[in-house]
Amino acid sequence: MGQRVGVTLGDVAGLAGVSRATVSRAFTRPEMLNTETVERVRGVAERLGYVGNQAARALATGRFGNIAVIVPDIANPFFPPLVRTLQSVAEEAELAVFLGDSDESLEREAKLVTRLGSQVEGFVLASSRQSEELIRNLAHTRPVVLVNRDLDGIPRVLIDSSGGMTEAVMLLKNLNHRHLVSLAGPRDSWSDQQRRTTLAEASATTGLTVDIIEVGRPTYTAGRDAVTAITASGATAAIAFDDVVSQGVLAGLALRNISVPQDFSLIGCDDTLALLTTPALTSISAASAPAGRAAAHLLIKTLQSPTTPTAPRITIPTHLITRATTTQAP
Amino acid sequence: MGQRVGVTLGDVAGLAGVSRATVSRAFTRPEMLNTETVERVRGVAERLGYVGNQAARALATGRFGNIAVIVPDIANPFFPPLVRTLQSVAEEAELAVFLGDSDESLEREAKLVTRLGSQVEGFVLASSRQSEELIRNLAHTRPVVLVNRDLDGIPRVLIDSSGGMTEAVMLLKNLNHRHLVSLAGPRDSWSDQQRRTTLAEASATTGLTVDIIEVGRPTYTAGRDAVTAITASGATAAIAFDDVVSQGVLAGLALRNISVPQDFSLIGCDDTLALLTTPALTSISAASAPAGRAAAHLLIKTLQSPTTPTAPRITIPTHLITRATTTQAP
DNA sequence: TTGAAAGCGCTAACAG
DNA sequence: CTGTTAGCGCTTTCAA
Numbered sequence: 154m155g156q157r158v159g160v161t162l163g164d165v166a167g168l169a170g171v172s173r174a175t176v177s178r179a180f181t182r183p184e185m186l187n188t189e190t191v192e193r194v195r196g197v198a199e200r201l202g203y204v205g206n207q208a209a210r211a212l213a214t215g216r217f218g219n220i221a222v223i224v225p226d227i228a229n230p231f232f233p234p235l236v237r238t239l240q241s242v243a244e245e246a247e248l249a250v251f252l253g254d255s256d257e258s259l260e261r262e263a264k265l266v267t268r269l270g271s272q273v274e275g276f277v278l279a280s281s282r283q284s285e286e287l288i289r290n291l292a293h294t295r296p297v298v299l300v301n302r303d304l305d306g307i308p309r310v311l312i313d314s315s316g317g318m319t320e321a322v323m324l325l326k327n328l329n330h331r332h333l334v335s336l337a338g339p340r341d342s343w344s345d346q347q348r349r350t351t352l353a354e355a356s357a358t359t360g361l362t363v364d365i366i367e368v369g370r371p372t373y374t375a376g377r378d379a380v381t382a383i384t385a386s387g388a389t390a391a392i393a394f395d396d397v398v399s400q401g402v403l404a405g406l407a408l409r410n411i412s413v414p415q416d417f418s419l420i421g422c423d424d425t426l427a428l429l430t431t432p433a434l435t436s437i438s439a440a441s442a443p444a445g446r447a448a449a450h451l452l453i454k455t456l457q458s459p460t461t462p463t464a465p466r467i468t469i470p471t472h473l474i475t476r477a478t479t480t481q482a483p
Numbered sequence: 484m485g486q487r488v489g490v491t492l493g494d495v496a497g498l499a500g501v502s503r504a505t506v507s508r509a510f511t512r513p514e515m516l517n518t519e520t521v522e523r524v525r526g527v528a529e530r531l532g533y534v535g536n537q538a539a540r541a542l543a544t545g546r547f548g549n550i551a552v553i554v555p556d557i558a559n560p561f562f563p564p565l566v567r568t569l570q571s572v573a574e575e576a577e578l579a580v581f582l583g584d585s586d587e588s589l590e591r592e593a594k595l596v597t598r599l600g601s602q603v604e605g606f607v608l609a610s611s612r613q614s615e616e617l618i619r620n621l622a623h624t625r626p627v628v629l630v631n632r633d634l635d636g637i638p639r640v641l642i643d644s645s646g647g648m649t650e651a652v653m654l655l656k657n658l659n660h661r662h663l664v665s666l667a668g669p670r671d672s673w674s675d676q677q678r679r680t681t682l683a684e685a686s687a688t689t690g691l692t693v694d695i696i697e698v699g700r701p702t703y704t705a706g707r708d709a710v711t712a713i714t715a716s717g718a719t720a721a722i723a724f725d726d727v728v729s730q731g732v733l734a735g736l737a738l739r740n741i742s743v744p745q746d747f748s749l750i751g752c753d754d755t756l757a758l759l760t761t762p763a764l765t766s767i768s769a770a771s772a773p774a775g776r777a778a779a780h781l782l783i784k785t786l787q788s789p790t791t792p793t794a795p796r797i798t799i800p801t802h803l804i805t806r807a808t809t810t811q812a813p
Numbered sequence: 814t815t816g817a818a819a820g821c822g823c824t825a826a827c828a829g
Numbered sequence: 830c831t832g833t834t835a836g837c838g839c840t841t842t843c844a845a
Contacts, residue, residue, distance in 0.1 A: 159624070161822055172832045177824060187830060207602040208541035209822035212837045217538065219581075219602075227570075228563040237557050240584050244591075249599055251549075252582035254570050261574075269579055271489075272537040272549075272602075294489070400759060429730065431761030491838060502816045507840055517814060539838035542821045816845080821838105828833080 160203040169197040180205065211272070220452060221251035221269045222277040223262055225339075229371065229397060230425035235279060235300070235445035242449035248274070257339060257370055259283060266291060274456050277448045278302065282341045296455040298448045302343040308455055310447045310467040314344065314422065315351040317437030317471035321392055321420045322355035324435075324473060329482040330390045330418060332362045334383055336402065338371045338394030345394060348422070352392070364388060368398055376401020380409065389482045390418035396426040399434055403478075414480035424474055432477035440469055490533040499527040510535065541602070550782060551581035551599045552607040553592055555669075559701065559727060560755035565609060565630070565775035572779035578604070587669060587700055589613060596621060604786050607778045608632065612671045626785040628778045632673040638785055640777045640797040644674065644752065645681040647767030647801035651722055651750045652685035654765075654803060659812040660720045660748060664694045664713055666732065668701045668724030675724060678752070682722070694718060698728055706731020710739065719812045720748035726756040729764055733808075744810035754804055762807035770799055 166173040171194060178185050179194035197203075211217045222239055224232045240250045251269050255262035259282045266276065266283075275296035281288060285304060291297055292307050299309035325333060335352050338345040349365070356363040366382045368375040376398035383391055383402065393399040399421035403413060411417050413432060421436035447467045454465065496503040501524060508515050509524035527533075541547045552569055554562045570580045581599050585592035589612045596606065596613075605626035611618060615634060621627055622637050629639035655663060665682050668675040679695070686693040696712045698705040706728035713721055713732070723729040729751035733743060741747050743762060751766035777797045784795065 162824095163822080173822090174824075174833080175831060177822095178831085181824080185830070190830080204597060204601050206542070206822050208538045208547065209837090210824075211538035212536075212542050212839090213822080213824040215837075227557075227567050230560070233558040233563055236582065237584050240557075240582060241586070244595075247598075249581055249583075249602070251579055252566065252570060253579075254567050256571070265574075267534060268577075271534050272579075404758065426759065428734065429756065429759045492840095493838080503838085504817080504840080505815060507838095508815085511840075515814070520814080536838050539821090540840075542823085543838080543840040545821075814845105817843090819840105819842085821840090823837090824835105826833105826835090829831085 160198075160201045161206070162203075165194065165198045165201060165203050168201065169194045217272050217274055218247060219249045219251060219273045220275050220277065221253060221265075221273045222279060222448075223253040223255055223265055223281065224279045225255050225257045225262075225282060225342075227252065227254045229395075231395065231423050231439065231441050232279065234442040235448075238442045238445035239277060239449045242446055242453070246449075246453050248453070255282070257282065259341070263287060270294065275452050277452055279448075280342055280344060282339065296452060298452045298455065300444055300448050306464050308451045308464045308466065310444050310451065310469065312344070312439045312441070312444055312469045312471060314348055314437055314439065314471045317422075317473045318348055318351040318392070319355050320473035321435075321437060322352065322359055322361065324475065324479060325390050325392075325418060325420075326359045326361055328390075328418065328480060330361065330388075331482070332364075332386070332388045332390075334364045334366055334386050334388040334391045336376065336379055336383075336391060336393040336398055337365050337367050338398070339369065340367070348394070362388075368394065371395050371398045373397055373401040373404070376403075377405040377408075380405030384409065384411070390420070390479070392420045393422060395423045396421040396430075396434060396436055399436070399478075400426055400430055403430055403434070413478050416483055418479040418482070420473070420479060428476075430478075435476045435479040436474055438471045438474055444469060490528075490531045491536070492533075495524065495528045495531060495533050498531065499524045547602050547604055548577060549579045549581060549603045550605050550607065551583060551595075551603045552609060552778075553583040553585055553595055553611065554609045555585050555587045555592075555612060555672075557582065557584045559725075561725065561753050561769065561771050562609065564772040565778075568772045568775035569607060569779045572776055572783070576779075576783050578783070585612070587612065589671070593617060600624065605782050607782055609778075610672055610674060612669065626782060628782045628785065630774055630778050636794050638781045638794045638796065640774050640781065640799065642674070642769045642771070642774055642799045642801060644678055644767055644769065644801050647752075647803045648678055648681040648722070649685050650803035651765075651767060652682065652689055652691065654805065654809060655720050655722075655748060655750075656689045656691055658720075658748065658810060660691070660718075661812070662692045662694075662716070662718045662720075664696055664716050664718040664721045666706065666709055666713075666721060666723040666728055667695050667697050668728070669699060670697070678724070692718075698724060701725050701728050703727055703731040703734070706733075707735040707738075710735030714739065714741070720750070720809070722750045723752060725753045726751040726760075726764060726766055729766070729808075730756055730760055733760055733764070743808050746813050748809040748812070750803070750809060758806075760808075765806045765809040766804055768801045768804055774799060 183191045253265035279300040423439040424436040496506045513521045583595035609630040753769040754766040
């Protein structure tokens with residue numbers, strides 16, 4: 154059976170000469186108690202170094218005081234700022250946060266969710282690759298907030314790249330590009346699908362040709378390796394799934410002595426590498442830190458009023474940030 | 484009182500026609516049971532979607548199945564790979580991981596540790612800023628593994644930058660630099676202290692002059708703003724606390740039309756920005772992913788054999804990676 | 814090989 | 830305002 158872990162409620166009760174219930178109340182409902190009692194109990198607790206046992210509390214109340222955030226790849230620069238603000242907001246609400254990295258794998262994401270499900274109040278799923286069905290099942294069990302995924306009736310915060318994406322296409326058109334390539338990312342990512350759709354619309358409107366090259370997992374290497382296909386396509390400009398991929402493309406282009414932007418124009422997404430590249434990358438903004446904050450607030454709100462009439466939904470618009478990787482078509 | 488959360492052991496027991504103890508054993512000690520019983524119970528459990536309640540299990544066993552990793556700033560590119568591998572190893576060991584971001588603050592780190600202390604088996608403190616006393620107290624309570632912090636008797640993994648740092652100074656000396664500046668980071672960071680010490684020794688050996696400029700929190704802005712002091716110093720080369728700072732310095736130098744490496748040589752640390760900068764940054768390697776893996780293994784090992792004779796200690800050596808930001812002194 | 818029963822540390826009615 | 834009591838869901842002796 155369970156072994157003593159440390160100082161318990163009972164220990165404090167004994168030394169303070171009160172019942173365990175009183176000790177409990179001294180922490181959770183001090184207003185119910187005589188001020189003096191509260192102080193005495195807290196004093197004893199402090200002296201003993203008493204720290205409440207979360208597991209026991211969770212078992213008794215059904216509340217865990219924990220939330221989980223699941224991301225496909227914490228090493229992708231889009232996510233750390235999101236996780237950072239999320240955790241900061243959670244902390245203010247006295248919530249501890251589990252981090253799950255699904256490694257872009259649907260199965261691992263599912264495993265994480267089940268594993269964590271029994272000890273969290275709710276989930277934030279960022280760029281979830283899960284099937285709609287699984288997410289709905291989960292949301293049926295506990296509050297779920299989605300980031301960059303849109304499912305009717307589930308709270309979510311979306312970074313809507315359509316604005317920036319449309320601006321990107323417009324810019325390239327105005328610069329006389331006629332033929333672009335889109336470096337598409339993970340197929341089961343909502344963001345990727347949204348970008349595909351917007352791109353299709355924009356190309357229809359503008360009459361530009363857009364080839365699609367799938368890079369799959371968005372990495373530096375994937376971008377660099379895509380350059381063969383890019384040059385083969387004959388396009389004069391590319392829009393990449395994210396800045397990490399762009400970074401790779403930039404490197405691959407340099408290897409072939411293709412200069413950016415003179416010979417080729419390039420636009421990234423998420424604006425995570427900001428001024429880190431040379432030339433500085435034209436990119437589509439994506440406020441991941443605010444998205445994390447918003448998601449945290451949404452989740453906390455849902456936790457407080459379980460029966461929300463309609464799911465709160467936040468959409469963060471994007472825009473194109475023109476820097477130095479785009480210019481007139483050669 | 485606690486409300487039903489989902490399917491419980493009892494539910495499964497009822498439907499399978501066995502006692503709750505048997506259900507429990509079917510999962511935790513199947514070898515004690517009739518194979519047939521195990522299968523039947525597991526079948527029923529699966530059908531019902533039974534997931535064990537961690538809190539209850541923790542209460543009964545004293546084991547939580549969780550660990551925590553605390554970092555000063557998850558948005559600093561050094562940490563995500565560390566956290567990623569850490570979580571991956573933990574997952575294989577059936578451990579869930581809490582993430583705490585202390586925002587470089589000693590107080591927040593302490594708060595996180597207390598908050599999480601009651602629901603984790605152990606801690607990984609990465610680049611902890613805490614006082615030695617607090618860490619020792621904590622380590623007295625539960626297993627602690629340190630990353631980039633060295634305290635007698637506590638397991639730790641160190642990325643030993645002295646090798647790379649010495650090589651860096653040697654390189655600069657051989658390139659005829661006589662006067663360097665060191666951009667020092669957070670004072671309470673072990674890594675920073677180690678770098679200061681090594682630098683002092685190396686400069687004594689080589690006869691180079693080394694000025695120290697404190698940048699405090701290692702950010703892009705801090706690096707950029709340090710350039711005033713750098714130019715004022717009259718040094719011809721700098722070694723920065725990390726690559727993020729270097730990145731800022733590079734930008735600040737560019738603003739003043741000082742070209743790197745012709746007019747000024749620059750060396751970073753941690754090699755996190757790899758080829759992202761232009762010119763590509765000469766840097767000191769720091770394998771943060773392997774460090775995360777090692778830390779996870781160490782913690783798991785400690786968890787399994789609580790009374791280790793001597794604390795396991797891993798040291799990862801570093802070396803200088805010469806790229807394009809270093810050349811002959813002007 | 815299985816069941817009965819006690820208990821992990823805490824909270825929440827219900828009395829008083 | 831405070832104590833008594835009955836669990837929360839699970840594991841683990843002890844018996845059978």
